[in-house]
Amino acid sequence: MKQSQLFAKTSRKLSESEASKNAQFLLRGGFIDKSSAGVYTLLPLGLRVLEKINKIIREEINAIGAEELLMPSLIQKKYWEKSGRWGVDVIYKTSTGTENKDKKDFEYGLGWTHEEVISAIAVKFINSYKDLPKAAYQIQTKFRAEARPQAGLLRGREFSMKDLYSFHESKEDLDNYYEKVINAYKNIFKRLGLKTLICETGGGDFTKEYTHEFQVLNPAGEDTIFYCEKCGFGQNQEVYKPEAHKNCKNPIQSGRAIEVGNIFKLGIKFSEAFGISFLNKNGEKKPVIMGSYGIGPTRVLGTIVEEFSDEYGIIWPETVAPFQVHLVELSGKDSDGKVTKAAMALYEKLVKNDIEVLYDDRDASTGEKLNDADLMGIPNRVVISEKTLAAKKIELKIRGSKKTDLISEAELIKILQK
RNA sequence: CGGAGCGUAGUAUAGUGGUAGUACGCAUGCAUGGGGUGUAUGUAGUCCGAGUUCGAUUCUCGGCGCUCCGACCA
Numbered sequence: 001m002k003q004s005q006l007f008a009k010t011s012r013k014l015s016e017s018e019a020s021k022n023a024q025f026l027l028r029g030g031f032i033d034k035s036s037a038g039v040y041t042l043l044p045l046g047l048r049v050l051e052k053i054n055k056i057i058r059e060e061i062n063a064i065g066a067e068e069l070l071m072p073s074l075i076q077k078k079y080w081e082k083s084g085r086w087g088v089d090v091i092y093k094t095s096t097g098t099e100n101k102d103k104k105d106f107e108y109g110l111g112w113t114h115e116e117v118i119s120a121i122a123v124k125f126i127n128s129y130k131d132l133p134k135a136a137y138q139i140q141t142k143f144r145a146e147a148r149p150q151a152g153l154l155r156g157r158e159f160s161m162k163d164l165y166s167f168h169e170s171k172e173d174l175d176n177y178y179e180k181v182i183n184a185y186k187n188i189f190k191r192l193g194l195k196t197l198i199c200e201t202g203g204g205d206f207t208k209e210y211t212h213e214f215q216v217l218n219p220a221g222e223d224t225i226f227y228c229e230k231c232g233f234g235q236n237q238e239v240y241k242p243e244a245h246k247n248c249k250n251p252i253q254s255g256r257a258i259e260v261g262n263i264f265k266l267g268i269k270f271s272e273a274f275g276i277s278f279l280n281k282n283g284e285k286k287p288v289i290m291g292s293y294g295i296g297p298t299r300v301l302g303t304i305v306e307e308f309s310d311e312y313g314i315i316w317p318e319t320v321a322p323f324q325v326h327l328v329e330l331s332g333k334d335s336d337g338k339v340t341k342a343a344m345a346l347y348e349k350l351v352k353n354d355i356e357v358l359y360d361d362r363d364a365s366t367g368e369k370l371n372d373a374d375l376m377g378i379p380n381r382v383v384i385s386e387k388t389l390a391a392k393k394i395e396l397k398i399r400g401s402k403k404t405d406l407i408s409e410a411e412l413i414k415i416l417q418k
Numbered sequence: 419c420g421g422a423g424c425g426u427a428g429u430a431u432a433g434u435g436g437u438a439g440u441a442c443g444c445a446u447g448c449a450u451g452g453g454g455u456g457u458a459u460g461u462a463g464u465c466c467g468a469g470u471u472c473g474a475u476u477c478u479c480g481g482c483g484c485u486c487c488g489a490c491c492a
Contacts, residue, residue: 011428011444012429013442014429014447015428015442015484017482018485019486037483044444076480090491142492147419147489148487148489150485155491155492163492261492262492295492299492315451330452332453333451333452365450365451366451366452366453366455367452367453367455368453369452370452370453370454371455372454383452386452
């Protein structure tokens with residue numbers, strides 16, 4: 001990709017009212033655009049990152065036997081009434097599209113979660129113990145009428161969510177799958193470069209049991225958690241019970257954290273509301289036991305920026321960076337065009353080697369180009385200039401490190417293909 | 419949803435009951451050429467509605483929006 005052709009551009013300044021680090025850097029870097037409070041466009045660069053996050057999530061969730069599907073966002077009132085959630089305050093109700101007052105308005109709620117829809121589907125396909133267990137997930141936009149969106153992508157009114165639902169014949173089978181999901185989540189966050197703490201918290205309306213949240217310790221977080229690094233204990237402040245940690249002598253610490261994932265044992269709440277039942281081996285009709293498991297990819301995107309940046313900009317982990325390498329041409333006067341020619345040749349060679357490269361071919365000042373490269377945070381920065389041509393080398397700098405290396409083209413390709 | 423603050427150009431601000439100025443940004447040209455360079459020219463604005471008034475960006479009322487703290491929540 002040539003930088004001169006990117007749909008969006010970086011910007012040098014931004015309103016100081018936008019306080020959070022992720023909003024500042026993502027907006028300035030041209031990754032996202034703000035539409036209204038808590039509502040963002042993912043610009044091409046931001047979408048590239050999101051899709052890398054989603055790819056990792058898909059690989060790990062597919063690996064525990066779940067199938068991907070896609071449910072509607074427009075969900076009729078009757079679904080919410082069945083579960084008793086038509087009246088929740090986060091639901092956006094949408095009209096039938098008529099201004100005619102004689103017609104009923106507000107017949108749909110926009111999907112803020114999908115237990116209702118998946119339950120209505122499950123009822124059609126689960127009849128026997130032979131149909132169980134089943135698990136299905138989607139990655140989809142959720143809508144929530146948040147009273148107070150905040151901190152850029154960390155809390156929005158419209159955001160992306162991976163929601164997984166599982167169906168079991170017994171509590172034991174659910175418990176077993178729940179552990180599998182915990183492992184999958186651990187793999188996902190590890191690959192995303194995020195260090196998570198698994199915290200117990202209350203289950204809200206869903207269940208009397210404890211549920212678990214995957215929390216990333218970070219001052220930008222909205223939750224306060226109590227945790228022990230030694231024994232792995234973690235609890236959300238809401239339900240914090242110090243006696244649960246009495247077997248470990250290590251002192252408990254507390255801190256702010258961002259919740260990037262959560263897992264619930266739903267039990268039979270939705271099975272009963274929607275009548276999801278199966279016949280067991282003895283021919284007895286039993287309610288299906290359910291679990292639900294969420295990860296917010298757009299929130300993860302914001303969290304990664306909160307976690308990995310410096311005063312100049314973002315420092316993307318390799319696994320989610322929009323491009324592997326940022327090729328910066330410092331052509332200067334370059335009256336005979338040989339710097340541009342060399343940069344172009346290297347660009348084509350990298351592309352040919354399936355290396356994702358952003359080529360800064362803009363006619364801009366050195367400072368502008370290098371500062372933009374820092375802001376955008378692509379892990380490997382390669383500079384081609386008269387200096388590097390004279391040395392018959394290429395300059396490589398890893399984003400976040402202070403030193404630069406002069407290496408050969410072959411060495412560069414080897415490094416990038418590792 | 420409770421509390422606080424703020425709405426004049428993309429950003430930061432000045433100013434005025436008589437139709438808005440500065441700086442930066444942005445765009446274009448020329449010069450420059452390893453950390454946001456210089457210069458010239460250009461670009462763009464009073465959140466919305468009602469009221470008072472001959473006249474409102476300015477005064478009054480209402481709404482809407484944005485940010486921050488709290489509650490709630492992926």
